[in-house]
Amino acid sequence: MSLRIGIDIGSTTVKVVVLDEDNKLLFRSYERHYSKTRERACETLHSIEDMLKGQKVRLVITGSAGLGVAKASDIDFVQEVYATAAAVREYYPDTDAVIELGGEDAKIIFFGGALEERMNGSCAGGTGAFIDQMATLMNVSVDDLDALSLKHEKIYPIASRCGVFAKSDIQPILNQGGRKEDVAASIFQAVVDQTVAGLTQGRELKGKIVFLGGPLHFLQGLRQRFVETLHLDEEHAIFPEDGDCFAGIGAALCATDYEERPFEEVLKLLEESVDARTSVDTMPPLFTDQKDYDAFLARHNANHPPEVDVNTYAGPAWLGIDAGSTTTKMALITADGGLLYTYYHSNQGNPVAIVLEQLKKIYALCGDRIQLKGAAVTGYGEDLIKNAFSCDLGLVETVAHYNAAAHFNPDVDFIIDIGGQDMKCFKIRNGAVDSIMLNEACSSGCGSFIETFAKALGYDIASFSKLGLFSPHPVNLGSRCTVFMNSSVKQAQKDGASVEDISAGLSISIVKNAVYKVIRAANADDLGKHIVVQGGTFLNDAVLRAFEQELDRNVTRPTIAGLMGAFGAALAARNLHLEKSAILDAKALETFTHSAKPVTCGLCTNHCSLTVNQFDGGRRFISGNRCSRPLGKEKVENPDLMRYKYQKLRAMAGKGTGTGARGRIGIPFGLNMYENLPYWFTFFTKLNFEVVLSPESSRKLYIKGQHTIPSDTVCYPAKLLHGHVEALVEEGVDAIWYPCMSYNNDEGIGDNHYNCPVVAYYPELLAANVPALKETKFLDPYVGLWRHKDFAKRISKLMSAEFGIPEKETKAAVKAAYEAYDAYVQDVRETGRQYVEYARGHNMPVVVICGRPYHIDPEINHGINDLITSFGFVLVTEDALSYLEGYAPRKVLNQWTFQSRMYNAARYVCTQPDMQVVQLVSFGCGTDAITTDELRSILEEGGKLYTQLKIDDISNLGAVTIRIRSLMAAMEARKDAAEH
Missing domain, CATH: 3.30.420.40 (ATPase, nucleotide binding domain)
Structure with a gap:
């Protein structure tokens, strides 16, 4: 029998495998192709020419980038899932599932009956490319990342859906002194979570699992995270010796079914295909000639600050530091914006050490000739650097960038800043x-x-x-x-x-x-x-x-485009008009020390991951906290309607007049239950049920239900429901009540009063996807609370059929439930009115959060309400104001209750000088794709600022803080303009 060759051309690597007639591996190679796929394959085959010369071979190509090569060279192709399955059946016949991670592809294949494959679609989070990106971010090789991960002590929650999301989680941890070992393991954990949540799509991973692909073959730390997360023992977690080349081995096995050809012939076919060309879609050139380019350069190079020689200059100077997410920038300027000294470099995850070294250098250059009159800091690491070196001012980066832009173009009306990752x-x-x-x-x-x-x-x-x-x-x-x-x-x-x-x-x-x-x-x-x-x-x-x-x-592009944040901070320091800067002097720097250790705060349910930074002289700075309590300050609680509503609803658990004689009924505390809980709670306690609420949402609760989530793109509030219903089943309730509701109550402010489609029908999805619900009575009927008379009849029939409850009793419970719901709505409106009065009595601005009922859940909003009130705002929600405006036609179809409330609240805010709107949008929300533009236009036409905060399962509030502080700065600037 002839030799069989399998070539697996993946997104980043080429694998070549040769098998003999007994399926023994004679040769294997695994190499990166740097986009030169056919050349790489030919080079590898040339390297084993001695073994194959004059032989007849059967050659098959597979892999995500293999089809094009196979077509161009007229060589047989086999689909990679089919090839992988062939190898798995040959060597591990009792396999239940395969997890394979490649360069850009991630897939799970389920065996048992028909083959079922799940693959990543629109994003490459959780693949080898993602791991490469993260290693680059941390400035280590992938092998070093692996070695670091094996020494971890704790795991941080890191988003894996996209490299950018992950960066925005990792960067603050590094900037705030988190251990690289912990971050490395957290990156691998993120890959595991992405694979389990994104690819299983609700199907359980159990039994014997074979792990394949380069990342799982080479990275011990990644293996460890998979084994621990899936609770596998050695018998059930299989890592084949040639797991990196397994699809290639499968292709070679499949080659048995194809014709044999002389080795020289297939090599020639492959080599000739290298030169195949097809047409390319092209665009006009950027520059036609050198003259064109020179004129372009002359125009842009004119925007430069004056050059000053730091070695001869004598007089005052101001320092600006921009501690960015990946780089640290510094600018030392004179009174007219002349540049004495600049610095721009990667911060290697340790901005404090970089700033320390640069400050020493600046002091050495300045000597006694130059007096530092002010120092300001901006960027991600603002708080850390300000506290470490006693800078005079910390300012939000949007304001720093505006200062710098206005210096070069006083009429500037739009600034675009493109950095490394943001x-x-x-x-x-x-x-x-x-x-x-x-x-x-x-x-x-x-x-x-x-x-x-x-x-x-x-x-x-x-x-x-x-x-x-x-x-x-x-x-x-x-x-x-x-x-x-x-x-x-x-x-x-x-x-x-x-x-x-x-x-x-x-x-x-x-x-x-x-x-x-x-x-x-x-x-x-x-x-x-x-x-x-x-x-x-x-x-x-x-x-x-x-x-x-x-x-x-x-x-306009200033010649210092990369330093604009630091330059703008230096200008802000200059405008403080100080006699002398409070920044640490050269003497203090000699004894400067810094150490950082991670701790988890236990003062409230947020359990923030804190980093405690210790400096010389007993100074310390705590970062990662969402409130001031770990700093030893009493938590200042400004009026906050989000917190008020959450606590009021949560307090219902364990209350109620029911005796529990009819059993225990579980209600999942999520999605529209934040709207309707007062109704259902009263209804069931009046019928003598004991109502059991699911526990408060948490990351842990999300992970409990993660394996049953069928869609990766649905919003986080919906994903959380899987954990809520599982927790109720564990609680051993007699039944779970979670009805489908196409409509909300009609408040008369929109063209219709639909529920969001996800909210309305999620109970049906849970019934189909959560196996645990088979262990209890799960009631998810369609109900129409807004049709008062009709509803009482229908629910009476249902209660009679399910629990044998007489109609009269049910109708009395319905009446009490409507009264309880109305009382709750009135209470929210009245409390909102009191909070606004409080704000006006204490001269405080009001932020109106426009979101959904479930945005009051701390796990969903990540404590954004605490952050907003910590900046001195009073916070009310849209439902406390929406009734103050009547119906008005909108440009878009206004058919969803929650959005109608937002529009009305925004219209009301436009009439109030001391209010601004912040809109919360859950990532992946379909209906908000339409509403955000409408809300923006209402506010901008009414002369208000529009601030949108996108929230997901990521709890890093860096971008949120920038937006809130920029909103404050804009309000301040408007106030100043009005006074002058």
């Missing part, structure tokens, strides 16, 4: 930051996006970007997820596009992502007439040129 855009109105847009879900328009490709193609970012300047045919790569862009880039390469064409295409793609995905602009006028661009990414001339071409207008 993008910030702010509109300026009347001299204040008005609306803020941040990239929440995706980093495809950011600097790290180009950097990723530059590295993959073997260039550094500066030389890679220059390559595209004069490309005659930039490739049209569209605007998509970074990881999927990989596929577009590879396709373009296969189709013959040069590296120059790809570099130019990526620069244009970044701009399209920024303009159409983050800013969501309809045209250039949506941005403004006077646009200032900044951030390291705009130092890239190709990106800047693409931006000007896309908008068809010239913009």
